[in-house]
Amino acid sequence: MPPANPITAIVVTYDSAEVLPACLSALAAEGIPAIVVDNASDDASADIARAQGATVIANARNEGYGRANNHGVAASTTPYVLIVNPDVEIRPGAIAALLAAADRYPDAGMLAPRIVEPSGRVFLQPRSLLSPPHLNRTGSMPVPEGDACLPFLSGACLLIRREVFQSLGGFDPAIFLFYEDDDLCRRMRDAGHALIHVHEAEAAHGRGRSTAPSASRRFTARWHLAWSEAYVSNKYGLARPSLAAVVRNTAKAIGYGLILNQTKMAAHAGSAAGAIAWRRGATALERQGLTDAGHVSASR
Structure with missing residues (x-):
């Protein structure tokens, strides 16, 4: 066998x-x-x-x-x-x-x-x-x-x-x-x-x-990238992302919004929002509605 x-x-x-x-x-x-x-x-x-x-x-x-x-x-x-x-x-x-x-x-x-x-x-x-x-x-x-x-x-x-x-x-x-x-x-x-x-x-x-790209997915991805960076930095005692980076991303999001570039606006807005959320004590799971998440049984 x-x-x-x-x-x-x-x-x-x-x-x-x-x-x-x-x-x-x-x-x-x-x-x-x-x-x-x-x-x-x-x-x-x-x-x-x-x-x-x-x-x-x-x-x-x-x-x-x-x-x-x-x-x-x-x-x-x-x-x-x-x-x-x-x-x-x-x-x-x-x-x-x-x-x-x-x-x-x-x-x-x-x-x-x-x-x-x-x-x-x-x-x-x-x-x-x-x-x-x-x-x-x-x-x-x-x-x-x-x-x-x-x-x-x-x-x-x-x-x-x-x-x-x-x-x-x-x-x-x-x-x-x-x-x-x-x-x-x-x-x-x-x-x-x-x-x-x-x-x-x-x-x-x-x-x-x-996965297929979109402005909303770009915002979500960059939100989680910023949040996760802050989270693991804190987890391992590293310097957390600076407020200056939050300000820069916010300014860039506004600038790209003024010229109607939705993709780049969403990216920078997501980066700013994720970093701000971490500083306020929000979690990635709360954002996704996963605090009580479960999963369905396996099937074929």
Whole structure:
């Protein structure tokens, strides 16, 4: 009898119908079962996932990236979980390469493939708000020619030891969007687990194609970016964003409003509003109406 598959993929969707079929097809080609956690999409994301044989957890509301992934991991039973954005396509052989690396590096809590963008550029995260200053390099990071231990890995595609993830409490449930992967990487490192970039594994990432753009979504995204930046800064004892930044974003929002540039107006207004909300003690979950959030049972 062949050994049981050691990996379950967790794919969080939010109006991701355009890109989800390719993502799930690539996972199926590698023999990886998927749990799709749908964040109350208005499109056919959940139906597409069911049609392709994935287990679907249909959230009644959009619970955000980290919280939805926590639901998916809780529903899995395999030793490893593969966190995959819906606009990521795993390349042939990537799963085998990641598992081989996990065997080579038993102290690794998370491993990530080379993430290749549409332009051909390999995406690496050379710095983070949560990095010690000596690790925040200026300029771009050279692409490793082999496996490398890095301070941060992109949340777009991560192979994680499920026991380690659960022992750390998963993604911080207070964060709705942004910095949740940075925060998890920081906690992994602080707990003594290595973060490994695996050169032989590859995934294609169509950045920004998982949801359709709009001015209202731009406002919401920038609100959460500003709020989450303030939240994790406070969590790790870092300097919180300055009032001067709030004033600048407010002024820019007014300026773009006067010239009727709705997209940029929404972006800067969201940045100002998110920072102000954090200073007033408001939470990201309250903004999204998630203080009593639950989720629907899994189905196929």
